[in-house]
Amino acid sequence: MTPLPVVYVSDMEKSLRxxxxxxxxxxxxxxxxxxVELSGPDGQLALHRAEGMSPPDPPAEPAEAVAAGRVTLAFVCPGPLEELAQRLALAGFATRRGIADExxxxxxxxxxxxxxLIQVNEHDEELYT
Structure with missing residues (x-):
């Protein structure tokens, strides 16, 4: 069985970008x-057009969303986070919290x-080899 998280979006094209x-x-x-279903090297994500839905207010930081039953969306970045942060900034998407040691x-x-809010992780290779 493959998990398929679904994110409800207000603007499909902006979300796809x-x-x-x-x-x-x-x-x-x-x-x-x-x-739309999206895929990466190791997983999938679905985007579904929202109809009359509003996001929770305010969104919880992923690290703070530890209550039972809560789900957060996180990705593992295959390269340096600096490159991803730069790519996001050039596309007009700002990070909410800069790179932090974990x-x-x-x-x-x-x-x-x-x-x-989405957490993007860069794994310490010594821990994951």
Whole structure:
């Protein structure tokens, strides 16, 4: 079984531009453009057009969202986070929290176009070999 997280978005094209910037590629799209499935080297993500839904206010930082039943979206970056941060900035997407040291390596937090906070991790290769 393969997990398929679904993110509800208000602007499909703007969201696609953001998630492509993170390194995901479009895999398939509905005929009505109501949903798109994206894939990366090790996973998938679906975007679904939101209808009458609003994001939670305020969004929790991924590291603070540790309550039971809560889910956060995180990605593992295959390269240096500095390169990703620069790519996001050039595309007009600012990071919400800069690069920080973690027990597993390093991370940064970025908001998608609808304000969903996403943690992007860079693993310490010594821990993951």
């Amino acid at each position: 953001f998630y492509r910037c993170l390194g995901l590629a479009e895999r398939t799209r509905s005929r009505s453009n109501a949903w 027990a597993f390596g390093r991370s940064l937090v970025v908001a998608d176009p609808d304000g969903l």
